Amino acid sequence: MGKGRAAGASGGFALVAAAGALLSPSAASAWQVSDPIHHNCHERISAAALDRVKYVQPPPVLSGDDAALRDGLQFDARGYDANIYAMSFIIGTRWPDSQGEPSFDFYKLSNVHNAPGDQGAHCLREETDIGAETGDTHALATCRAQITTLYWQALATLDPTTGAVDPDERTLQPEYLPFLGKTQIPVSGFYFFAGRAVHAVQDSFTHTYRRMDSADGGSDAGHAITSVFNWVSQVRGDLVEAVNGHGHEQILDDCEDDNPSNADRLGWATDATSELLAALTTPGAAADRQARLDAFFANWMTYEAGCSIENEYCNNPVQAWLRASGKSMNYDSGGCTLAGPMRAGLGALAIAAAGLAWVMSRRRRRRVVASLAFTIVGLGASAARADDEHRGWRAEARASLSVQNPAYAFGGAGAYAWRRFEVGGFAELNPWYDANREMMSLGSTNFGVLAHYLHSIRPDVRLRVGLGLGLSVLNQDLPGTSAGNVGIYANVRLLGIVWYFTDRTALTIDAFDLALPTPQLRGWPVMYAQHRISVGLSF
Numbered sequence: 001m002g003k004g005r006a007a008g009a010s011g012g013f014a015l016v017a018a019a020g021a022l023l024s025p026s027a028a029s030a031w032q033v034s035d036p037i038h039h040n041c042h043e044r045i046s047a048a049a050l051d052r053v054k055y056v057q058p059p060p061v062l063s064g065d066d067a068a069l070r071d072g073l074q075f076d077a078r079g080y081d082a083n084i085y086a087m088s089f090i091i092g093t094r095w096p097d098s099q100g101e102p103s104f105d106f107y108k109l110s111n112v113h114n115a116p117g118d119q120g121a122h123c124l125r126e127e128t129d130i131g132a133e134t135g136d137t138h139a140l141a142t143c144r145a146q147i148t149t150l151y152w153q154a155l156a157t158l159d160p161t162t163g164a165v166d167p168d169e170r171t172l173q174p175e176y177l178p179f180l181g182k183t184q185i186p187v188s189g190f191y192f193f194a195g196r197a198v199h200a201v202q203d204s205f206t207h208t209y210r211r212m213d214s215a216d217g218g219s220d221a222g223h224a225i226t227s228v229f230n231w232v233s234q235v236r237g238d239l240v241e242a243v244n245g246h247g248h249e250q251i252l253d254d255c256e257d258d259n260p261s262n263a264d265r266l267g268w269a270t271d272a273t274s275e276l277l278a279a280l281t282t283p284g285a286a287a288d289r290q291a292r293l294d295a296f297f298a299n300w301m302t303y304e305a306g307c308s309i310e311n312e313y314c315n316n317p318v319q320a321w322l323r324a325s326g327k328s329m330n331y332d333s334g335g336c337t338l339a340g341p342m343r344a345g346l347g348a349l350a351i352a353a354a355g356l357a358w359v360m361s362r363r364r365r366r367r368v369v370a371s372l373a374f375t376i377v378g379l380g381a382s383a384a385r386a387d388d389e390h391r392g393w394r395a396e397a398r399a400s401l402s403v404q405n406p407a408y409a410f411g412g413a414g415a416y417a418w419r420r421f422e423v424g425g426f427a428e429l430n431p432w433y434d435a436n437r438e439m440m441s442l443g444s445t446n447f448g449v450l451a452h453y454l455h456s457i458r459p460d461v462r463l464r465v466g467l468g469l470g471l472s473v474l475n476q477d478l479p480g481t482s483a484g485n486v487g488i489y490a491n492v493r494l495l496g497i498v499w500y501f502t503d504r505t506a507l508t509i510d511a512f513d514l515a516l517p518t519p520q521l522r523g524w525p526v527m528y529a530q531h532r533i534s535v536g537l538s539f
């Protein structure tokens with residue numbers, strides 16, 4: 001279920017997509033999680049494991065609230081079983097990569113992924129994991145400790161007499177929801193923490209080198225870990241492979257890539273995920289549970305010493321392929337030697353340099369300043385003459401666009417104008433767009449009264465500042481709020497321009513509007529704040 005399509009519904013999205021193309025390498029850490037430019041790798045591994053292992057008990061029928069949550073998540077959950085257990089497991093599996101932030105927000109995710117101290121959640125080295133064997137050993141111990149903690153968090157409801165757990169006990173966890181932001185959602189504690197535990201397991205198949213052949217001619221290929229990768233030092237740009245370990249390899253994260261180790265690694269990740277999930281869902285006393293976890297670690301998460309960059313990680317075929325293919329983020333052998341974030345940084349630098357060159361071109365700058373001064377003087381000279389024009393009733397049709405918190409709006413207004421002021425009413429339809437989910441929502445319908453202060457700077461040009469106040473009606477169900485819910489609406493117009501290009505008809509441009517539809521006021525308000533640019537025609 002790749003999601004490579006580009007939704008072209010809004011200009012805002014085009015901008016977001018452009019930023020995505022520039023920055024995409026920095027957003028992927030480990031098997032990809034679903035967002036508009038990444039595949040749902042972690043999710044499909046967990047779904048396959050759930051399918052194999054089955055549920056700890058038959059899941060209850062999806063309730064109304066859980067159904068609303070399933071529809072309102074930042075990823076499309078329709079491909080996974082429609083029950084709260086599966087939802088919680090998939091949300092938990094994705095969680096270490098987003099931690100309640102939008103999965104398509106590069107600024108916030110850079111904090112999530114580059115955080116020191118959390119690398120073990122992805123089976124990666126910390127910066128302090130130095131040296132081939134000592135660094136690997138310590139990083140792997142941290143990863144196993146992380147899995148152990150989450151394993152027992154999942155088992156928090158373990159009943160010592162029956163040896164069973166209660167997957168219906170809910171826990172509130174932060175998750176980003178489209179149009180609502182970071183929200184505490186009630187998930188099954190058992191399946192949520194199980195999901196987070198298997199995330200680390202799955203990452204250990206993209207963030208380590210494993211023995212790709214069988215040591216004893218048997219079936220143990222893919223089991224022993226021979227080296228643990230490093231993301232933080234690579235991002236900092238000071239990675240020395242002999243000291244910090246092998247740098248993270250983006251190409252290994254894409255489960256739809258056709259690199260030669262992909263099918264094996266994906267298959268083993270699914271086997272290991274199933275084994276840990278089975279250890280969790282099989283009834284038993286605490287001691288049995290710990291024994292099953294130990295057996296899992298012995299089977300899938302043990303370290304085999306002696307492999308480092310010195311011997312090409314014991315001549316690991318994945319290492320050989322990375323060197324030869326030119327797809328490595330670490331070697332010069334071809335393609336890209338720069339890590340993604342550095343490449344993006346250089347791109348931004350190039351744009352800044354071009355802008356600077358333009359500003360510094362003195363001739364051009366003089367010309368711009370001169371024409372600007374001329375315009376201002378010209379406008380000022382004719383400012384006094386417009387007093388008696390354009391009074392009385394007028395109507396206006398407008399279209400608006402917001403880029404951050406993407407949205408558009410269509411609406412109309414009617415107003416009565418005096419010399420310096422006008423008052424009137426407005427109504428608009430304001431659909432919202434979520435870039436994480438690539439989903440348009442019907443958003444809100446906003447209406448109310450408006451007031452403008454008008455300032456004529458030429459007979460045919462007026463500036464306007466003003467305020468709109470009214471009501472905002474939610475047009476679509478959101479988790480926790482129903483369509484039809486009514487709240488307040490406010491619009492602050494910092495500066496607009498009205499240009500009468502005929503006697504009665506004017507073009508209006510409001511480039512600095514702040515629109516605040518808040519259709520839900522109870523509890524934590526639902527406010528979808530928009531910085532808008534609007535263009536209209538006034539008659």
Ligand SMILES: [Zn+2]
Pocket residue numbers: 029030031096097121122199203
């Ligand atoms: Zn991860």
